[in-house]
Amino acid sequence: MATTSSAIPLTGVPFPRSEYERRQRNVLAAMASAALDALVVTAHGHLRYLSGYDGSGGYFAPFPLIMVPGRSPTFVVRQYDEQAVRSYSCIEEVVAYTHQQDFGKMCADVLRRYGLQSKRIGFELGCWNLAVADVNALQAQLPGLKIVDATRLVSSVAAVKGELELECMRDAMRMTDLAVRTFQSSLREGVTEGEMAATMGAAIGEHASNAGGEVGLSGGGTILFGERTKLPHAPPSRHPISANEPAFLEIGASKHGYSVGMVRCAVVGRHPEAESLHTLAEEVIEALVDVVKPGISAAAVDAAGREVLKRSGRKGVFRQRTGYQTGINWTERGDLSLEPESNDILQVGMTLHMPNILCSENGYLFGTGAHVLVAERGAEVLSEIPNTLFRA
Template structure:
């Protein structure tokens, strides 16, 4: 007697296929502008943006989506992952490789089929999930292939969000705001970071929301550790707390940084005021046509005028959306020349280093509009005092 199995719960792609086709067409247009005959997309966030599939199976070797003008997109994936890629992507043309060493040969075969073995092909050389050995192996298969760095091609397209994407970002921020509220309400003497995290996750889940899979939360002296995950540390009176967390919807994350003090902490309170002033200056500088470096300069000038330049040790912000952020995307940093456009979304964490070593700060995720910046959160970025 044959065993009957229950049906597999498939999530499918979150957006209509037409939305992905629109994105692919915009990328193809961008490729044409920079002189690429083909593009191998390997960054997980960019794969999800163009196909719906999260791309995490690509830990084994890259899962390139091959885009060629006039051809259907071709996904080259590990055979082990074929079923999930078919179920959770919008791509019909899927070609498999089995072992890690097969990756370059199978990719090369696809490029030969399209007559590209002597043409210019873009690789995302500045993104995660493409090792130098992968590039070398592909070049060995196709010695006359001209490889061009295409790190920014998809980033420049994905920076400008559609209405469907903005809806996802707003829904994600609803969960973020709920998480921040739960964090603040959990602060009492003796509560541990893990207990606060449990409260946050429970409240978001109860409301039907979702959190991005990673977040940082720390109390007391552990706030000296950037990006610290929650641990068994219990907060004491007159200690600070900091959280960086984001709700998620369909792979889109909307992050926020918020700080708090249980009782009083004059050093943290003073430095947080500076973080607020820098953040608000950066938000005020945002509008279409402004260079990313100008936004960074607006925040940095506030800190410079305070005479405490050493407290700010990173960029002002970055393009956000799918997968929180992707290496190689637009960055709000000194001298960055990228021009802001309407419907871009940005996360701007102003986190400062106190003399004591504690980290304190705040952030906003914002939408660039024709009039300036729309702050997506409804939670104030002032210091929370418990």
Template sequence: MATTFSASSSAGSPFPRSEYERRHREVFEAMARASLDALLVTAHGHLRYLTGYDGLGGYFMPFPLVLAPGRKPTYVVREYEVNGVRVESCIDEIVAYVQQQDFAKVCADVLRNYGLENRRVGFELGCWNLAPADVIALQAQLPNMKVADATRVVPSVSVVKSELEIKAMRDAMAITDVAVRTFLAALRDGVTEVEVAAAIHGEVRIADGDDVRLFSLGFGERNKLPHAKPTCHPIRNNEPAMIEVGGIKRAYAAGLVRSAVLGRHPETESLYALAEETLEAALAAIKPGVTAGEVDAVGRKVIGRSGRPEVFRHRTGYQIGINWGERGNLSLEPGAPDLLLAGMTLHMPIILFSESGYLFGCSETVLVTESGAEILSRTPHTLYRA
């Protein structure tokens, strides 16, 4: 039912093995602070951060990375995916299961062999890719195991970037800037969203980007849709356009929101002016030692002074890097207690809602430095008028 593999080549990992070993050490330190005897990492972004493998084969069942002090990190995966995991990850110890119903027993056997059947084991309960049924099945196999919520353990480490990661973020932002410049240059009466999307993908390939993610691309009335996907809808004179896009380099994403108006559109232009003021105030508040909630409060204060509090319906920003975003990661939202530290990278999307339903705004991805926020993009966040 279970097969053990070893000697991963790690040839496909985007970073040297030493970088992953550093990450593992820091996660073990975070586990000790959380009084965990072991950790099961299941969120795709966290798996990629710790192994190099994107985790996408885990759509069928979780692919937990088992971390326990004194033991080599162990990946529990479907046998079907073993070769991909061996090539793309830095993990030497791989234990495989065959069928979905085998997962709980095989994973429980790993934990039992590591002497964890009566210990406190952390699970990423607040992340994607771990279902309640998975935890219940494991507990049925190990009834004396103590389940602890370890949602924030890996993010507490990954939020502060190494020099290698910062280089990847800068490279990703260079690709994002190519995408944004292509978007702006393509705007003309009658051009469609899919035509602009195709132009973006083409220019990103020429620029040697690994990939580009279009979170949103909408023209005119379709800017009333959150995360609008490109369609054959054209833009016309005196209509707005907005894009949220992120270039990808070595799995790291750098997001940007940019907006434009073809001609004039007073409703969204007014909304944009408020979004820009809010963004600039929040950026000015970023420095090591302030809390995520304090930065969020600065932005909300600008919105409050405008007399239009209903236009802001989400958080001010969030941790960005591997996999763009992950549920459970650091979030700049009301009351968030997390302290900002030098080396963090944050995406700050200020997208506001007009009274008639338009979404419009701007963003920056920034590196937190000892002197404040360093904007990574070279594309100004001023409103583009075509």
């Protein structure tokens, strides 16, 4: 049952309550358009977006945030994590369960109390942190429940950033730029990937400490040298870079969960194969930035980059999507994606990461990218670091 909370130092939410209420209103409006009687939010990034709490305790079982028109949101959480939820969220109505097998019954009790046992309820079926077993457990309690896939509902609202969110992303990009400049100034023959990661982390840590500790690197990033640039998403190792080898960096800083990404590459000496890839990637990025504007479809943006690749006669070097929506938890499934046949329409206030990472015949992954804000007149590039190849 719900209980009251006490003040605990260094807790709270990073934004004013009015900001969360604005987000919740926008989600409720989207629910109305989808003819939903309620929405059960379980994706951790979406929980953080709507409440402030990052959902970290939800590895145990879902921590659903139940949104119903005309009611304040209700959080259903594990009893062990209840105080953390209360301390790090703006949600006042918190209901607790104890064991994993209690999730379905407790969630069903809340829906039944609100008269929703046979209504149309949206679930984030395609997002992380909700398993088929969780949905089945709830359906067993409420056989008349009409389950609707609402995977993309919250992400479509969160795709358009407010001013406070954009401030976070700009701050995070300044830290990302610092990381890239540190990478470039520290790159030399013999330095290892792990040493580079430590040097970049120290630079960010020192700055974050001076700024109150609000900004940090989002994960370890991808730092790869030489033959290891053939490994997508590999962690930094003890491998050193040698003369005439490529270096690959994909990294992003984060503030209050708002992450920005950046791809920048370099060579120590010369590496014709990687340099040729980079030249092509720069052309693609320039075409993408030129075409991004409000009202264009995600598929049309993707097509603009692929057209450059097609004209080059090397379209086979690109083996992924063109880009994706960023903000809180940019790895969430269901977010806007720049790829063929995507009919999402870009709007003012959206932020997009477009990493143009190309693959050579010998398997080297190399390229550059852009992180942009969709503004009234087109794309605003958030980074101050040129997308050109750095030579050490």
